[in-house]
Amino acid sequence: MQGRTDAYRRILYLGLLLIREAARMGDARLCEIEADHLHNLPALLNEPDESRHQYYIRAERSLYLHRLSERNDDDCVAHRKRLYEEPWKLLEALTTKPIS
Numbered sequence: 369m370q371g372r373t374d375a376y377r378r379i380l381y382l383g384l385l386l387i388r389e390a391a392r393m394g395d396a397r398l399c400e401i402e403a404d405h406l407h408n409l410p411a412l413l414n415e416p417d418e419s420r421h422q423y424y425i426r427a428e429r430s431l432y433l434h435r436l437s438e439r440n441d442d443d444c445v446a447h448r449k450r451l452y453e454e455p456w457k458l459l460e461a462l463t464t465k466p467i468s
Contacts, residue, residue, distance in 0.1 A: 372421065372462050375455035376409050382451050383409075397439070405432040418463075425459045 383406040390398035405428070412424060436445045 372459065373413050375458045376413050378455040379452060380406055380409050386448070386451070398444070401432065401435045401439075404435070405429075421459065422463050425456070425463050429456065 383402050387399050387402045387406075390396075390402060408424065408428065412420060415421065433445065433449070436448060
């Protein structure tokens with residue numbers, strides 16, 4: 369994975385597959401959680417403001433994982449952590465400045 373834009377694209381791709389899978393299972397709540405996780409990512413693809421990238425990786429990702437954990441389905445959370453692991457690691461590495 370080359371850079372931040374590639375990481376966001378990978379997350380979007382995987383997330384859309386997860387939404388499709390949840391829809392096939394009839395799990396509207398899981399579709400909502402996934403869609404809420406993804407909805408700001410297109411704006412981040414070419415975002416020059418570092419604080420917005422920091423907010424995604426530190427706050428939005430945490431909220432996403434928290435909302436998933438509220439479903440009491442550890443396998444679901446673990447599956448998503450594995451899927452997003454590579455792009456999230458890259459985004460973490462590129463997020464160097466603390467949020468003020």
